[in-house]
Amino acid sequence: MINNIEIKGKDRKDLRVAGYLFSYLVILFWGMAIVKWQVPPYEVYVWGKRVLGLPRYLGPDAELSRRFAFVDPLVEAKNQIDAPIQNMQQVHERVRKLELDVSRFYNAFEKLHVLNTSFLKPNVFSLDFELGRQYTTYCYFEKSLSGSSHTAILLIPGSGYNQSSAILPGGLRNYHDGLYQVARNHGDVFVYIKPNEDIRAIHNGEHKLSYDFITNTLISHGGSYSAYYVVETMAITKFLEKKYERVIVAGVSQGASAALLNGIQSWPDSVISIAAGYYPSDNYAYHSSPFNIMIPGLSITVKPATILNSIRIHSTRWLFTLGKLDVGGARVAYEEDQLSRYFNKVEQVTIEKHSNSHDVPGPLIDDYLSKLPMWRTKGNLR
Numbered sequence: 001m002i003n004n005i006e007i008k009g010k011d012r013k014d015l016r017v018a019g020y021l022f023s024y025l026v027i028l029f030w031g032m033a034i035v036k037w038q039v040p041p042y043e044v045y046v047w048g049k050r051v052l053g054l055p056r057y058l059g060p061d062a063e064l065s066r067r068f069a070f071v072d073p074l075v076e077a078k079n080q081i082d083a084p085i086q087n088m089q090q091v092h093e094r095v096r097k098l099e100l101d102v103s104r105f106y107n108a109f110e111k112l113h114v115l116n117t118s119f120l121k122p123n124v125f126s127l128d129f130e131l132g133r134q135y136t137t138y139c140y141f142e143k144s145l146s147g148s149s150h151t152a153i154l155l156i157p158g159s160g161y162n163q164s165s166a167i168l169p170g171g172l173r174n175y176h177d178g179l180y181q182v183a184r185n186h187g188d189v190f191v192y193i194k195p196n197e198d199i200r201a202i203h204n205g206e207h208k209l210s211y212d213f214i215t216n217t218l219i220s221h222g223g224s225y226s227a228y229y230v231v232e233t234m235a236i237t238k239f240l241e242k243k244y245e246r247v248i249v250a251g252v253s254q255g256a257s258a259a260l261l262n263g264i265q266s267w268p269d270s271v272i273s274i275a276a277g278y279y280p281s282d283n284y285a286y287h288s289s290p291f292n293i294m295i296p297g298l299s300i301t302v303k304p305a306t307i308l309n310s311i312r313i314h315s316t317r318w319l320f321t322l323g324k325l326d327v328g329g330a331r332v333a334y335e336e337d338q339l340s341r342y343f344n345k346v347e348q349v350t351i352e353k354h355s356n357s358h359d360v361p362g363p364l365i366d367d368y369l370s371k372l373p374m375w376r377t378k379g380n381l382r
Contacts, residue, residue, distance in 0.1 A: 061088050070207040075162045076199055077206070081120070081138065084205035094202045095214055097135070098195050098228050102296050104131055105227040109234045109265035117239060124199070125190060129235040137232035138200055140164060140191040142184055150374060151187030152244040155179060156233055156262075157194070158253030158275075159291050164193045176252055178362035179274070183250065186369040190236060194229050211291070219296065226293045230258050237266040246374055251277060252360060257293050261302070263318070264310050270317040270372055272365065275358045278320065279329045280304040280342045287328055304342070311348060318349045319368050325357035 033039045055067075065088060074080075085091055104111065108131060115128040125141040128134060144151070157163035157176060167176045168191065183189045193200050201208035211225075218225050233249070240247045247268040251259035256277020263271035279286070282304060288294075311318060322334040333339055334353060343349040350368065354361040 064088055065091075065204065069209055069213055070204040071210050072208045073161050074201055074203050074206065074208045075165055077203070079199050080201055080203060081199050082202070084203055085209075091202065091209065091213060094209075095217055098214070098225060099218060099221055099223040100135075100228040100231060101132065101222055102224050102227050105224070105231060105295060106301055107265070108231045109238060109262075112231065112235050112238065114235060114239045114242075127236055127239055129238075131231065131235075135228075135232070135235075137235055138193045139236060140168060140193065142180075142189045142191075144187050144189070145184050146186070149188065150244060151246040151248065152240040153183040153187045153189050153248045153250060154233065154236055154240065155183060155189060155191045156249070156251035156255035156258045157192065157197075158251070158255045159289070162198045164191050165198045167191050175275075175359045178360045179250065179252060179365070182360075182362050182366045182369070183248075185366065187246070187248065188244070190240070192233055192236065195225070195232075215290070215294065219294070224295045226258075227295045230261050230293075230295075233258060233262045234266055237262060237268055241266070241268065246372075248272065248369070248372075250274065250365075253277060253358065254292050260307075261293070263316060264302070264307060267314050267316045270319065272319045272321075272368070274321050274360055274365070275326065276320055276322050276330045276333050276339070278307075278339075279333050280307070280338060308342065308346070311343070312346050314348070316348060317372065318343075319352065319365070320349070321352045321354065321361055321364065323357045323359065323361070324353065324355050327358075330358065 030039075065085075069088070069091060070085070082094070085094065112129050112131040115130055115134065117125070117127045119141070120126050120138075123141050125139045126136060127138075128136050139154075155167060157167055160166075160174070163174070163176065166174050167180045169180070180189060180191065196202050196209060196211070196214060202214075203209065215225050218228070237247060237249055248270045249259045249262055249266070249268050250272035251257070252274040254277070256273040256275055258277075259271050260273055260278050320339050322330060322339070324334055326334065339349075339351045343351065352361070352364050352368070354364055
């Protein structure tokens, strides 16, 4: 009898806990709905904020920096290359360092000059270059597992926060998985670090700067974040082509697009474009996220016919990979054989399809690199 009473008492307690939890979730959802969808009593919420003077004004610097500027995720706070930002004036100065006149982009590889190189740490490579003014770019670096120093492979990460460190062993598992491991089997690996990413963050010690303060700002001043970072990869490629017998530029997704834009100026030994990164089309409108490559005038200057003709007359070898389970432009390219038809009979181009999604087909790339000639006659075939 006593046991039955104890069991019933426990059941009632469990029901009360479940009721409290359910009520909490309802209130939480309703509160979110009031703010997001302005459901009743939204007017009371607005009135209450006005009476309480919320949100309180934080001052000229804090109002922007705390609420809007420094809100993105920061990794390795103690290992950042640059010191924490102290005020908004320093934000202006840091972003201005990324300013590059877009008109310089289209012949950047030819015009830029590599100045100095160094290692900040055994695995952090630094390169200074000049293109109108002086800039500095960075890579993570690891020696080839084979011990050979003939080949360098530059890896350009795709979109997303802090993707360069994600590529490295122990990094966040994502759509870059396998690329680093395969590359290191075939050469010295340079993992490019984009501005404001990983250890290159513009940060306040806790968070890094939102791209709301970078992308539009640079375009409004005649620059482009995308153009600048692709030029940085060109500067690295130019240095590598003088130091190594064979240079390969590889990228995934947005990084694949950057690898293509790099390759049609630098003409390395090979360009590996994973998850396509290129969909040949003269359509005026096409799908592209605001976080992807944005370079004013790019579609006018770099047309599909220009790319095709340039690839045809250079000895650089190209690999494009497409996944059956990908979506959007990549899926269309897969199902419609767009790349195969476009590059028909261009012997420098290899198109490989696989059964996975928007990821790295490791064995396929490993096989491609194994068959790639070690040396070639660089430059134009004609």
